[in-house]
Amino acid sequence: xxxxxxxxxxxxxxxxxxxxxxxxxxxxxxxxxxxxxxxxxxxxxxxxxxxxxxxxxxxxxxxxxxxxxxxxxxxxxxxxxxxxxxxxxxxxxxxxxxxxxxxxxxxxxxxxxxxxxxxxxxxxxxxxxxxxxxxxxxxxxxxxxxxxxxxxxxxxxxxxxxxxxxxxxxxxxxxxxxxxxxx
Numbered sequence: 279x280x281x282x283x284x285x286x287x288x289x290x291x292x293x294x295x296x297x298x299x300x301x302x303x304x305x306x307x308x309x310x311x312x313x314x315x316x317x318x319x320x321x322x323x324x325x326x327x328x329x330x331x332x333x334x335x336x337x338x339x340x341x342x343x344x345x346x347x348x349x350x351x352x353x354x355x356x357x358x359x360x361x362x363x364x365x366x367x368x369x370x371x372x373x374x375x376x377x378x379x380x381x382x383x384x385x386x387x388x389x390x391x392x393x394x395x396x397x398x399x400x401x402x403x404x405x406x407x408x409x410x411x412x413x414x415x416x417x418x419x420x421x422x423x424x425x426x427x428x429x430x431x432x433x434x435x436x437x438x439x440x441x442x443x444x445x446x447x448x449x450x451x452x453x454x455x456x457x458x459x460x461x
Contacts, residue, residue, distance in 0.1 A: 281445050283330040285339065285383060286321035288452065293351065293434025294320045297368065300409040300428055303327075304342060309421045310410035316446045322370065322405050322436070324383045325398050332441055332450040334390055342386050343439050343453035349379055349426060354431040364413040366421055367406035368432070376405055376436075383439070389424075 289297070297320035305311045353368035380403055384394045385442060396402055413421050440452025 280341065282326055282328045283332065283441060283443050283450075284321075284326040285324045285335075285437045286319075286437040286440055286442055287324055287349070287379075288440060289351065290348070290437045292390065293432060294351045296353075296428070296432040296434075297407060297409060300368070300425060303424055303427075304366075304410050304421060307420070307422065307424060309417050310413045312411040313408060318444075318447045319449075320407060322407050324380045324439070325387060325394070327392065327395065330392065330441075332443070335387060335392075335441060336451050337434060338386050338390055339383075339439060339441060339451070340453050342383060343455050346379065346455040348455050349375055349436040350433070351376070351436055352431045352433040356425045356428075356430070357406065358422075360418075363411050364415065364418065365406075365408055366410040366413055366418075366425065367408050368425075368428075368430075370405050370407065371431075372405055377403075379436075380405065388458070402456075424434055425460075 288294070291295050301313055305314055352371045355369045357367050357369045359365045381400050384398055384431055409425065410421055436455065438452045438454050441450045442448060443450060
């Protein structure tokens, strides 16, 4: 049974590989394999909801994506949400272009009558790229040490936007942003 849906921002292959490297190191150390197990892909969640009709949003997201350009991203720090999921993440520099992009996505889906949850509203949204979920509390410090070995910042571009259902992750659709550039 579906736990929900997310609109996700995907990266160019080089940046995606940098994130996958972190996932794999944490998996080899048996700290967290959750993102690999659910067949996720490195991403930044722009919006999430428990109830959504993917068919209703496909043309909206396709149209939105066609009017955008690839978005420069730079992951410059490591963070955590110390809640029941114990998520570790890479944090992108919160540039005006990234914040506006997310706000515009939410505005476009709001026009379709979809309610925007508090955590995705302007001034509340926290951009992050998960690198580990369900990290045991006793291994959080070790996980941070492993992630500190990454050579930050890692930079690249957001190239695609897609809608997934989870968990496990199943992509409904994804679209390239504007005229894709070579990286």
